[in-house]
Amino acid sequence: MQIHSYPFKAMGSPCELKLYAEDRAQADAAADRATGEISRLERVYSRYRPDSVTTRINRSAGIARGVDVDAETAGLLDYAASAYGESDGLFDLTSGVLRRAWDFRSGRVPDRKRVEELLPLVGWDKIIWRRPRIVLPVAGMELDFGGFVKEYTADCAAQACRAAGIAHGLVDLGGDIALIGPHPDGSAWRVGVQHPRDLANAIAYVELDQGAIATSGDYERFMEVDGTRYCHILNPRTGWPAQHLASVSVLAPQCLIAGTATTIAILKEEQGPAWLSELGLSHLCFERTREGVRQC
Amino acid sequence: MKRVTITILLALAASGCALEKVQPWQREYLARPEMNWDAGLVGEQDMRDHTYVSKEAATGGATIGGGGCGCN
Amino acid sequence: MQLKKPSSSLLALTTAALALPGYAPNAEAWADTESDAGYRFSFYKEGDISAEATNGHSSERYQVISNQFHLLMPRGEEWEYAADVTLETMSGASPWYIVPGDSGKPIQVMSGASIEDTRYALQGRARKFREDGKESFTASVSNERDYLSISGGGDVDFELDGKRTTISAGALYSHDTLNPTDGRSDRFPDRIDHATKNTMTAYGGVSEILNEQTVAQLALSYTFSDGFLSDPYKEAYVAGNIVADSRPDRRNQFAVNFKLRQYWAGWKGALHLDARYFHDDWGVAADTVELGWYQSVGDSWTVSPSVRWYEQGHADFYRPYYTVTRDDGHYSSDYRLSAYGALAYRLGVMDTWKQWSFSMALEYYDSNDGYTLHSVDQANPGLVDFAVISASVSRKF
Numbered sequence: 001m002q003i004h005s006y007p008f009k010a011m012g013s014p015c016e017l018k019l020y021a022e023d024r025a026q027a028d029a030a031a032d033r034a035t036g037e038i039s040r041l042e043r044v045y046s047r048y049r050p051d052s053v054t055t056r057i058n059r060s061a062g063i064a065r066g067v068d069v070d071a072e073t074a075g076l077l078d079y080a081a082s083a084y085g086e087s088d089g090l091f092d093l094t095s096g097v098l099r100r101a102w103d104f105r106s107g108r109v110p111d112r113k114r115v116e117e118l119l120p121l122v123g124w125d126k127i128i129w130r131r132p133r134i135v136l137p138v139a140g141m142e143l144d145f146g147g148f149v150k151e152y153t154a155d156c157a158a159q160a161c162r163a164a165g166i167a168h169g170l171v172d173l174g175g176d177i178a179l180i181g182p183h184p185d186g187s188a189w190r191v192g193v194q195h196p197r198d199l200a201n202a203i204a205y206v207e208l209d210q211g212a213i214a215t216s217g218d219y220e221r222f223m224e225v226d227g228t229r230y231c232h233i234l235n236p237r238t239g240w241p242a243q244h245l246a247s248v249s250v251l252a253p254q255c256l257i258a259g260t261a262t263t264i265a266i267l268k269e270e271q272g273p274a275w276l277s278e279l280g281l282s283h284l285c286f287e288r289t290r291e292g293v294r295q296c
Numbered sequence: 297m298k299r300v301t302i303t304i305l306l307a308l309a310a311s312g313c314a315l316e317k318v319q320p321w322q323r324e325y326l327a328r329p330e331m332n333w334d335a336g337l338v339g340e341q342d343m344r345d346h347t348y349v350s351k352e353a354a355t356g357g358a359t360i361g362g363g364g365c366g367c368n
Numbered sequence: 369m370q371l372k373k374p375s376s377s378l379l380a381l382t383t384a385a386l387a388l389p390g391y392a393p394n395a396e397a398w399a400d401t402e403s404d405a406g407y408r409f410s411f412y413k414e415g416d417i418s419a420e421a422t423n424g425h426s427s428e429r430y431q432v433i434s435n436q437f438h439l440l441m442p443r444g445e446e447w448e449y450a451a452d453v454t455l456e457t458m459s460g461a462s463p464w465y466i467v468p469g470d471s472g473k474p475i476q477v478m479s480g481a482s483i484e485d486t487r488y489a490l491q492g493r494a495r496k497f498r499e500d501g502k503e504s505f506t507a508s509v510s511n512e513r514d515y516l517s518i519s520g521g522g523d524v525d526f527e528l529d530g531k532r533t534t535i536s537a538g539a540l541y542s543h544d545t546l547n548p549t550d551g552r553s554d555r556f557p558d559r560i561d562h563a564t565k566n567t568m569t570a571y572g573g574v575s576e577i578l579n580e581q582t583v584a585q586l587a588l589s590y591t592f593s594d595g596f597l598s599d600p601y602k603e604a605y606v607a608g609n610i611v612a613d614s615r616p617d618r619r620n621q622f623a624v625n626f627k628l629r630q631y632w633a634g635w636k637g638a639l640h641l642d643a644r645y646f647h648d649d650w651g652v653a654a655d656t657v658e659l660g661w662y663q664s665v666g667d668s669w670t671v672s673p674s675v676r677w678y679e680q681g682h683a684d685f686y687r688p689y690y691t692v693t694r695d696d697g698h699y700s701s702d703y704r705l706s707a708y709g710a711l712a713y714r715l716g717v718m719d720t721w722k723q724w725s726f727s728m729a730l731e732y733y734d735s736n737d738g739y740t741l742h743s744v745d746q747a748n749p750g751l752v753d754f755a756v757i758s759a760s761v762s763r764k765f
Contacts, residue, residue, distance in 0.1 A: 010444065039444070043402055046445035048497040059531060075388040082384035086377040156390035256385050257378070280374040325581050325631040330638040330662035330670055333585065333627060337718065337727045338406035338438045338760040339452055344731075347412065351733075351752060353680050353704050354646035354654035356571070356589040356623025 001168070001184050006031045010038050011150050013174020019161060020168035020184055030164035034157040034171060041153045044072075045145040047096075054145055062139030068132045076145065076152065077129055083148075083260050084124045090267040091260060092236035094136075096144025097121045102234065102241075104223045109230060115239035122236050151214050151259030154178035158212075158255075175215050178255040182209040193284060194219075196247040197292050203247070204284055212255035216262035217247035218288070229288070233266050244269040246293040249284040250276060257281075272296075404440040406725075406762025409433075414460070414754045421749035423475040428482070429752065430460040438762070446497050454489040454510075463750035465603035465610055466688045466701045474688035474701075476749040479601065483549075487512040501525040501534070517544040521569075534575045536587075542567040548600035558603075558612045563596030573625070581631040591621040604699040605689040613700050615685070621648040636664040640674070651684035652705065655741075660714075672716040679709035679740040688748055706748035709739025723764040731756045 004027035006017040017034055021027035046052040053073050060067045069077065083091040097118055101110040121141045128135040136143070150173055157171040158178040169180040170189055182188055188209035192202030196219045206213060218231035218241075233242045248265045252258035261281055265272035273296045276283040285296040325331065334341035349355050374382070385391065414429035437453045461478045469475040491508035503524040510517040523538025544565040551561025573587030594617055602613035628641040640660040647653045660674030683705040685698035716729035733754045737747035 012445075039442075040402070042445050043442055046497070047499055048446045049442070050497060050502075072389050075384075078387065079381070079384040082380050086380055152388065152390060159390055159392075254382070254385050254391070256388075257381050260381065278375055278377075280378050325633065326577060326583060328631065328638070330664065330672075331583065331629045331631055333629070335638075335640070335662055335670075335672070336716070336729075337725055338408040338762050339436055340408065340716075340727070340729070340758070340760065342452075343408065343410060343434070343436065343758070347756065348678075351704065351754070352654070352678060352710075353648075353652045353683070354623065354644065354656065354678075355591060355621060356569075356625065356644065356646060 003169075004028075004031070006035070008035065010035075011042055011153065011173060013150075015174060016172045017157070017161070018169050018172070019166050019180070021166055026165060030161045030166045033160040033164050037156045037160045038153055038173070041149060041156065045149045047144065047146065054143060057134060057136065058142040060134075061136035061141045064135060064137070066128065066133050066135030069134055070132075074131050076149075077134060078131070079256070080148070081124070081129060083264070087260075087264040087267070089124070089237065090235065091147075091264050092122065092124045093143045093145070093147070094122050094124055094127060094141055095234055095236035096146065097140065097142050098234045098236075098239050099144075101239065102230070102232070104221050104230070104232065107223050107225060109225050119239050122239070124236075147263060148256060148259055150174070151176050151178075151212075151255040154212065154255040176212075176255055176259055177208070177214075178212040179208055179210055193247070193249050196286060203286065203293075204249075206249065206251065206284070208251065211251060211253045212258050213249055213251050214255055214258035214262050215247060215249040216259070216266055217245070217286075218242065218266075219246070233263065235267055242266045242269060244287055245272055245285060245296075246288045247284075247286045248272060248276075251282040402442045402764070404438070404762060404764050406438040406760060408436040408438070408758060408760035410436075410756060410758035412754060412756045414752050417463075417476060417478060417750065421476050422478060423469050427461055427478045429478075430458065430462060432456055432458045434758075448495045448497070450493040450495070452489075452491045454487070456487040456489075457484065458487065458512075459484040462601065463703065464601070465605055466749065467605045468689050468691075474746060474749050485513050501527045506540075514548050515544065515546055517542055519543070519567075532577045535573070536575070537570075537572045539568070539570045542569075544595075546596060546600060551600065560596065560600050560612075563600070565593060565595035565597060567591060567593040575627075581633065583629050585625075585627040587625040589623045589625065591619075593619045593621075598700070599702055602700070602702055604687075604701045606693055606699055607691055611699055613702060614698055615683075615700055615705075616650065616696075616698055619648055619650055621646065623647075638662040646680075650705070652680055652682065654678065654680035668720045670716075670718040672714075672718070674714045674716075676712040676714070677709070677739065678712070679742075680707065681742065682707040688746055701748070703735075703748035703750040703752065706751075707740060707742070707744045708735050708737045708747060708751050709741075710735040711739055725762045726760070728759045729757070 001020045001022060004019050004021060004024065008015050017031050019027045019030055043049055044052055045054050047054055049055060053069065057067055080093045101114045101118055121138060126137060128137065154171050154173045154176050155178050158180045161169060161180045167181045168184050171178045175194055177191055179189065188207040191206050191208055191213060193204045193206060193215055195201045195203035196217045199219060218229055221232035223230050230241045235242060245266045248262045250258040250261040252261065261276060261279060265276050268275045273285045286293040287296050329335065412432040416426045416428050419426040434454065434456045440450045442448045459482055461482050464477050464479045466474045466476055487510060489508065489510035491506060493504055493506045495502055495504040505522045507520040519540055519542035521538060521540030523536060525534055525536045527534050546563045548559055548561060550556050551559045569589060569591040571587055571589035573585055575583060575585035577583050597617060597619055598613045598615040603610050604613060623644055623646045626643045630639045632639065640662065642658040644656040656678045658674060658676040660672055662670055662672045665671055685694065686700055686705040688701050690699060710733055712731055712733040714729060714731040716727060718727040735751040735753060737744035
């Protein structure tokens with residue numbers, strides 16, 4: 001059994017499928033199914049496409065009637081509701097609206113007032129979600145699936161490969177990895193975790209023979225102003241970026257859960273690692289120091 | 297014949313007095329395929345415009361079509 | 369991976385996650401139905417020109433058989449690519465020049481030979497969606513034996529005011545090369561054998577959602593052409609001589625376009641109104657009004673009858689034939705620069721079934737100088753009537 005590699009770009013990151021198959025044809029067929037799933041989810045939850053679920057929901061913001069969603073979107077909203085509850089409100093699908101204040105390419109920290117103006121539009125507790133109907137009561141509110149669709153996609157792509165008969169391999173979407181199965185001899189995959197400051201290198205290696213690993217950090221989208229780093233992981237209660245953890249990696253049976261846990265841990269700042277331990281998932285955390293980073 | 301255009305604009309202004317604040321959710325009707333600017337399939341409107349431009353003197357619309365041809 | 373004792377939080381999350389379709393053990397590949405491919409066939413045929421108009425025999429005119437292929441492919445979160453290929457075969461006779469007959473009645477002389485030509489065209493478009501609009505880039509090529517056109521352009525949309533208003537603008541540049549058949553030949557010594565033409569078009573428009581059933585759009589467009597703008601295969605009778613069709617080498621064209629779409633919920637149908645006022649510096653002014661009704665029938669059918677009225681005035685330098693020469697040397701007896709009106713009637717039918725869509729349409733176009741609002745001195749004997757039948761099929765995949 002040979003390993004076949006399929007590198008490609010999706011969801012704004014370099015991605016790769018590594019599949020073990022009896023022959024090239026089987027691997028190609030599985031790769032097609034997986035990349036098809038990835039394209040589908042990328043389009044359906046795109047913020048830009050006029051025909052995406054995200055656009056449809058966001059355009060309905062402002063009135064009581066709302067819109068009905070399909071089964072998959074309903075499942076994702078149920079999951080988001082559950083994560084909101086388990087994270088004391090830190091995992092919040094409505095926080096995307098804060099993007100309007102934070103433009104990381106500008107190199108300018110927004111006015112406190114500008115951020116405060118947006119806070120009334122943030123808050124999953126303000127959303128009315130009664131399957132299959134979602135209502136965004138205030139015009140200007142929006143849902144952003146970007147915070148967890150990537151990890152869900154990794155899981156779906158892995159499942160698509162399994163359905164195509166692949167038992168050994170992995171799906172890597174820009175560092176969020178879902179395993180299809182260990183190497184054919186049962187040995188674990190050795191996965192590198194990106195160094196949050198020295199991006200070309202790994203800061204650690206993790207051995208995985210099942211499940212998934214997701215990593216998040218303050219190095220994915222950020223700006224540095226007057227020596228302070230402001231990253232894209234924004235706290236929905238304050239509107240300001242997380243300031244303490246540089247990188248968090250979590251291992252879980254599902255990449256979706258691993259990804260959710262990394263986001264919540266980062267937003268819990270100093271309490272992040274303790275929260276992860278209490279949750280019961282293996283993890284790796286690095287906190288910011290004056291000189292760089294240090295393992296927590 | 298400016299009369300034609302002006303009449304239409306006046307009719308629009310009259311009905312426009314009912315310019316409500318359209319809530320985006322109310323766009324269900326507007327999303328129906330028969331409400332598209334070009335409601336045909338497979339480039340139907342482009343094909344029709346091409347025919348009219350070849351056979352008439354007038355051109356011009358709200359879109360950029362393809363280039364020209366030697367249509368006689 | 370050493371899993372520590374899972375907390376109730378983790379169990380809650382896991383339960384919610386596993387309910388998602390992506391984790392179903394026999395997850396079937398979801399139908400990826402965003403790409404679209406289609407084919408359209410169309411048959412265009414002009415009515416014969418009468419024996420009365422030619423003072424002799426009636427003659428067949430033009431016919432075109434057209435095959436169009438369309439492919440639309442979305443890519444990623446923001447992009448969409450489209451390609452269109454057209455293959456057409458054209459054949460038949462065309463008006464050539466007009467001579468004065470008894471009592472000055474204009475007599476159409478047709479090009480005797482029935483030409484046959486094939487045209488290939490390819491158009492590509494890339495479109496990028498933004499949260500507040502989109503932009504597109506297009507490039508196309510059209511080639512036939514005696515005419516090559518290459519063009520490129522782009523357009524951009526901005527959605528404002530809660531997406532109630534959309535502002536759009538676009539521009540297109542086209543460079544055409546003509547190599548008329550039998551140019552500078554013994555038979556046609558006055559016919560050019562090579563020429564070029566450049567065309568620049570720009571437009572700007574605003575569309576607005578007026579209420580929950582109505583949208584309207586107003587657009588202005590301007591086109592500038594220069595180069596060889598005459599018809600190399602046409603001639604004109606000028607005081608006893610037959611000279612080549614010679615139009616000015618520049619043309620400025622303006623158009624104002626208005627569109628309205630209104631849904632009538634009680635009838636389950638949509639009203640379409642399109643109106644255009646056109647004016648150019650050759651003296652042509654034209655009005656167009658088209659009214660259509662798109663009726664929903666059952667779950668998946670749409671029937672759409674429509675009527676289009678068109679009228680145009682004649683170009684300053686146009687005459688069916690000339691009794692004196694012109695100082696500016698411009699001559700054309702092409703019916704397309706004459707004053708006339710036309711009424712076109714169209715009936716279309718569309719149906720969708722699973723990922724397939726089908727449509728068929730029949731159109732009949734009738735020109736007559738009686739359809740204009742103003743009076744016409746002398747109708748061009750070469751006015752054309754035509755019928756088009758077309759059918760298309762497309763599939764999402």
